Amino acid sequence: MLCSIYATSMSRNSEEPVFNQIEEIRTSLGLSRQELADLVGVHYQTIGYLERGEYSPSLVLALRIAQTLNKEVSEVFSLTEPKEGDK
């Protein structure tokens, strides 16, 4: 638990990117950026920044996004780039 919190807080450092599958999962669910943003409670630009990997979310936001997309956090976010088959 402590390790995962540490990893997430480390990932907010711009030098260590966090990879995510938000765009793939969102489009498969037929959600627009605005709709996901409203469900999660952030601005739609923030979803764009997250999808492009230009912003690493806090632990709370990562959990909220995973919950909204009905996935485990590890299915949405990872510290290593997802393989083609995972996309």
Next chain:
Amino acid sequence: MTKKNKIYWSLGVTEKGTRALLTDENSKFKWLRSQRNRRLLVVLNVLGIALVSLGSYYPTLKTNINLGTDTEIVIFSVTAIFVIFLTLGAYSYLRVAVRGIADAPDELLDERQIQIRNTSYRYAYLAMGYIVLGLLLLMFFGPELEMFQPEGNDGSYLAIATMFAFAAAPSMILAWRERDI
């Protein structure tokens, strides 16, 4: 029953006003939000602030204008007021261009917006620190600019420019740095 519009006195904004700016997607001001136009607004703001601050020195610079007559004083004052309102206009557009994020309270922003706002304040603090240091060095070691003289130059334009700079600096930094806003 309509919800009461909360006023954030320390920030000088209202809840409704801030929300309107933050969610303003389809207004006539959308064109302001491209990075190119935002940067153009920053340049306009910097020019405006520089011009306003020059108002404190213009009468004492080595020019042929010495504000000796009433007409000259009127022309100078009217021009100065015009420049001040122009700068105020540029600042208002800048605030719209950055969705008022720089002046918004935490509870109306998401975590990324809070982060970029805080970063912009950090840079603004550093920038203003260097500007104030520069002015102090100019006062103590610079050429005789006859700063803050009771006649012609009481430093009032410099004070107005400083207020503009303090108010606009975080928005200017936000407007310049962010790709999308």
